[in-house]
Amino acid sequence: MSKIKILIDGTFVEQKILERILGSARHEKINSDYTLSFTTYLDGEITELINPNYIVEENDDYFDFVYYKKGQSEDGELTAEVECEHISYRLNEEEYDLEYFTELGTPVYILEKLLEGTGFTAGTVEFTEEAAYSLQETTSRRMALMDFVDYLGGEAYFNKFTVSILVSRGSQEPKDLTSGRNIEIIDKIFDKRGKDKDGNPLISYTCSLIKPMEINLGDIVSLDYATLEIDVSLRVVSISKDPYDSEFAEFEIGNFVPGLEDDARKIEVNTLYKNKTYYGARISPENGFESIRSDNMARGVFNAELFALQAGDGSGGNWTNKLYFDPVSGKYIFDGELSATLISALEAEFDVTIVQNLYAGKAYIADLTVDRINTSDAVGNYLASNTDDIDYFYGQDGELVFVIASTTGTNTIQVNDRDGNPLYWTDDTYIASSTEVTSYPVMRYVYEIELEKTSIKFQEIDSTKIPVITLGAGTGTDKNGKTEIAKLIDGFRITYYDGVTGDESYFIMNDDGNIISPGINPIDTDKNTVALAFSATKVTRTINFSNIQSTYQMIFGAITVEPDTASDANVIVTIKQNGVTLDEYNGRTFNIDQDGDTIAIAVNTPSVEKGDHTVEIDITSDIASTVAINGFFASVQQFPVEYIPPSPVGYTYALFGGGQAIGSNVVDAYDTSLTRTIPTALSSTRFNLAGASVGDYALFGGGYDGGYRSTVDAYDASLTRTTPTVLSLARASLAAASVGDYALFGGGYTGSHRATVDAYDTSLTRTIPTALSVARRFLAAASVGDYALFGGGRNYTNVVDAYDTSLTRTTPTVLAATSGYLAAASVGDYALFGGGYGGAYRNTVSAYDTSLTRTTPTALSSARAYLVGASVEGYALFGGGSGPSSVVDAYDTSLTRTIPTALSAGRDFLAAASVGDYALFGGGLTYSNVVDAYDTSLTRTTPTALSSARKDLVGVSA
Numbered sequence: 001m002s003k004i005k006i007l008i009d010g011t012f013v014e015q016k017i018l019e020r021i022l023g024s025a026r027h028e029k030i031n032s033d034y035t036l037s038f039t040t041y042l043d044g045e046i047t048e049l050i051n052p053n054y055i056v057e058e059n060d061d062y063f064d065f066v067y068y069k070k071g072q073s074e075d076g077e078l079t080a081e082v083e084c085e086h087i088s089y090r091l092n093e094e095e096y097d098l099e100y101f102t103e104l105g106t107p108v109y110i111l112e113k114l115l116e117g118t119g120f121t122a123g124t125v126e127f128t129e130e131a132a133y134s135l136q137e138t139t140s141r142r143m144a145l146m147d148f149v150d151y152l153g154g155e156a157y158f159n160k161f162t163v164s165i166l167v168s169r170g171s172q173e174p175k176d177l178t179s180g181r182n183i184e185i186i187d188k189i190f191d192k193r194g195k196d197k198d199g200n201p202l203i204s205y206t207c208s209l210i211k212p213m214e215i216n217l218g219d220i221v222s223l224d225y226a227t228l229e230i231d232v233s234l235r236v237v238s239i240s241k242d243p244y245d246s247e248f249a250e251f252e253i254g255n256f257v258p259g260l261e262d263d264a265r266k267i268e269v270n271t272l273y274k275n276k277t278y279y280g281a282r283i284s285p286e287n288g289f290e291s292i293r294s295d296n297m298a299r300g301v302f303n304a305e306l307f308a309l310q311a312g313d314g315s316g317g318n319w320t321n322k323l324y325f326d327p328v329s330g331k332y333i334f335d336g337e338l339s340a341t342l343i344s345a346l347e348a349e350f351d352v353t354i355v356q357n358l359y360a361g362k363a364y365i366a367d368l369t370v371d372r373i374n375t376s377d378a379v380g381n382y383l384a385s386n387t388d389d390i391d392y393f394y395g396q397d398g399e400l401v402f403v404i405a406s407t408t409g410t411n412t413i414q415v416n417d418r419d420g421n422p423l424y425w426t427d428d429t430y431i432a433s434s435t436e437v438t439s440y441p442v443m444r445y446v447y448e449i450e451l452e453k454t455s456i457k458f459q460e461i462d463s464t465k466i467p468v469i470t471l472g473a474g475t476g477t478d479k480n481g482k483t484e485i486a487k488l489i490d491g492f493r494i495t496y497y498d499g500v501t502g503d504e505s506y507f508i509m510n511d512d513g514n515i516i517s518p519g520i521n522p523i524d525t526d527k528n529t530v531a532l533a534f535s536a537t538k539v540t541r542t543i544n545f546s547n548i549q550s551t552y553q554m555i556f557g558a559i560t561v562e563p564d565t566a567s568d569a570n571v572i573v574t575i576k577q578n579g580v581t582l583d584e585y586n587g588r589t590f591n592i593d594q595d596g597d598t599i600a601i602a603v604n605t606p607s608v609e610k611g612d613h614t615v616e617i618d619i620t621s622d623i624a625s626t627v628a629i630n631g632f633f634a635s636v637q638q639f640p641v642e643y644i645p646p647s648p649v650g651y652t653y654a655l656f657g658g659g660q661a662i663g664s665n666v667v668d669a670y671d672t673s674l675t676r677t678i679p680t681a682l683s684s685t686r687f688n689l690a691g692a693s694v695g696d697y698a699l700f701g702g703g704y705d706g707g708y709r710s711t712v713d714a715y716d717a718s719l720t721r722t723t724p725t726v727l728s729l730a731r732a733s734l735a736a737a738s739v740g741d742y743a744l745f746g747g748g749y750t751g752s753h754r755a756t757v758d759a760y761d762t763s764l765t766r767t768i769p770t771a772l773s774v775a776r777r778f779l780a781a782a783s784v785g786d787y788a789l790f791g792g793g794r795n796y797t798n799v800v801d802a803y804d805t806s807l808t809r810t811t812p813t814v815l816a817a818t819s820g821y822l823a824a825a826s827v828g829d830y831a832l833f834g835g836g837y838g839g840a841y842r843n844t845v846s847a848y849d850t851s852l853t854r855t856t857p858t859a860l861s862s863a864r865a866y867l868v869g870a871s872v873e874g875y876a877l878f879g880g881g882s883g884p885s886s887v888v889d890a891y892d893t894s895l896t897r898t899i900p901t902a903l904s905a906g907r908d909f910l911a912a913a914s915v916g917d918y919a920l921f922g923g924g925l926t927y928s929n930v931v932d933a934y935d936t937s938l939t940r941t942t943p944t945a946l947s948s949a950r951k952d953l954v955g956v957s958a
Helices: 044-049 087-092 107-115 141-152 340-349 378-383
Strands: 005-008 014-017 021-029 034-041 054-058 061-072 078-086 101-105 121-125 131-135 155-159 162-166 175-177 183-195 201-209 220-223 234-242 245-254 279-284 288-293 298-302 307-312 319-326 331-334 372-374 390-396 399-406 412-414 443-445 449-461 464-471 483-487 491-497 504-510 533-548 553-563 569-577 588-592 597-604 611-635 654-657 667-670 690-694 697-701 712-715 735-739 742-746 757-761 780-784 787-791 800-804 823-827 830-834 845-848 868-872 875-879 888-892 911-915 918-922 931-934 954-957
Touching: 014 044, 044 078, 061 087, 078 087, 087 141, 101 107, 107 121, 107 131, 107 141, 107 162, 121 155, 131 141, 141 155, 141 162, 201 234, 378 443, 553 569, 553 588, 569 597, 588 597, 654 697, 654 911, 654 918, 667 918, 690 742, 690 954, 697 742, 697 757, 697 954, 735 787, 742 787, 742 800, 780 830, 787 830, 787 845, 830 875, 830 888, 868 911, 868 918, 875 918, 875 931
Parallel strands: 121 162, 175 220, 690 735, 735 780, 780 823, 823 868, 911 954
Antiparallel strands: 005 014, 005 054, 021 034, 021 234, 034 078, 054 061, 061 078, 101 131, 155 162, 183 201, 201 245, 220 234, 234 245, 279 288, 288 298, 298 307, 307 319, 319 331, 372 390, 390 399, 399 449, 412 443, 449 464, 464 483, 483 491, 491 504, 533 611, 553 597, 553 611, 569 588, 569 611, 654 667, 654 954, 690 697, 697 712, 735 742, 742 757, 780 787, 787 800, 823 830, 823 875, 830 845, 868 875, 875 888, 911 918, 918 931
């Protein structure tokens, strides 16, 4: 007897054996249905396991949950009616659809091509003769598979992720069946309109066993039914068995196997050749007639609206018209390149002339020739009655000039070509122009102001051409008010021309590292610095500078004051240079908010003698305050003496939200002291959600709790909850990361894998950028530099998509290993992706720097999936995972791996977040509420536990 087991989808780790079953049936039909249904009593654990994150194993085969209904039995106990489909039904998912298919080869080769990219593999194929198989319309992958099986005249056998094609299933040794002795005939069908392969009428019986006997799908049986006066061989064409009752079987026997007949899919072998590109022809209501290359690089489309030859990118979803007919203008339009040979042929064959001027066939003129370029939108703006300023560049004779131009819109002028000939639109569509006179002159506004803001050109000095960059429009006279940067043979020169007199101020840096210029002295590097931080009501800071070489000096800096109590502070600042008080800072008073503030300092100092100098900064506060003086003292044309950048603003809270226990909307918040509070709960219970931060908000998005969720909850720095616009697509098992002014939610699952990306800005306005390049779930996300990265995922894939601060998507080098259920974290200049599952548990780590270059540092200390990543100053941490594991791996900014103290309890499906000087790991399976905190020294503590034990939750920093 085979009992029903529930496993984790992807890793197939057993979670529960179902013992209390009210009824069950595994049903299979040759080349058709393969399903499992059962009704079970519910307890707390089983209730949580009946969801799409798990699968069912029965009779050493896998089935997906597709439907369940929870209710009560007559005795008042909770029950669930469950329907499952064999995992091969995943081949019906839209992402696996084939637009068309043509292959020539052995049946096992064609089967492998049909299964390519699905995660399924070819098993035994009992057909060996080379075949040609083709589909000419969009078909699901499973339908295509069953069609190919029927085309061969075989029978499909599914076992887990393996697909076999057999000549015949079941035993070929006939088994005797006698009505009333070992079987009961429930009903029978006689159909003389149909014939079997021997010309007999079609017959089928639905039977059930009276006495136990071994009977399986495909078995040949003999049955006494002489009253019909026919004698045929029958087979078991469908069968239902009860996994919990080995004596039960209900089956259908007949002299036929339901199949597919469609000669259109069969192609004579002698018309196909290996490695040749074939063209799929089809007719659809969307596009009419189409002829498509099998590599999706070219397509012809012909219908009432479009007659076009198109180029593709190989994906099958993106097409660009290259030669097409425009029914409105009645013209053919060509978008491509003409060779010199073709131009000559055109001139010889037709009464046309290809002139040297190329006129744009759009509503603007881009004067593009072999020796000149101009990107002005002046003509397009005229057609649109747009008088806004334009900025453009033009290039000619080795010079590139960037221009900003303004017009009042009062005056207009006709446009000429470069030879001075007036241009005319060919008709009132304003699409194409030429020098042939029509009633439609090409016009533009007169731009009264045209300023050359930047130019790049070559300038000859001592018979040598050097590149020169000119910056600024100047003051209107020659070079006055402009700056030039010139690359010399042995150095470079920066020159500024006085806006009034035109006098030059310049310096030159040569190969010796010397700076040469009138009135400018070598940089002084002999500087002394002192400590920056104080805590008192009065502090005095003295900075000594030696050998200052300029008499014109400035003091730059910033004074940060944070009152030690919850009150505003009045701060008095006095600055002295060489004992002389500066007028601008002679007891100058500033009011400092109780939350702290920064005073910016920038003051010219009196002319002084060259040499040693002392600057004294005196700060008095009316209440005790923490004071930091960040700044430098410098002379003109000298670099800073010292500069201390402000510390990055840390997160105020680490939030843990949602989870499965059964379904949770609880949020736990930990502050920088690891004190736990419980803010307003999520607006709906859900698990397998994602989280990210943007601006002053921590966002929780998506999830699942009996249905896929699109809800987004936002918590601000005060832990006040709002609910911004929902995700564009409800989904679970997605990932999230932040970049620039955006929090991104990508990927997920809604019964099929998704590529959707939603972006929320600092105002919580939602936009929908370009989708991921590959649809997937259980992926990971992290940020580095100007990029948010989404990597790996259940599909299974190693693809990485990167989104920059403008939400432009690129696809850097793929991960070093294909994996889903992986984790990601950031440290220094790196985003790291580690662990996961892709046919086996992974310990691979892939690191991406700010240029998206991938390296592979030392692997994790143990291979595992369902782990989680977090960051704490100087480290990226990977904790927990399958096992369950308590291991923590730490990578520093040089990607060196260490192994700190393990988690206090092993667990997977946990969450992580960062706050202040801590990385926190919370929750996990089996239903834990433990929280472990790692500080910047990787010392572990265990703060207050979560308010409720749960798994499949998410952590966000805010």
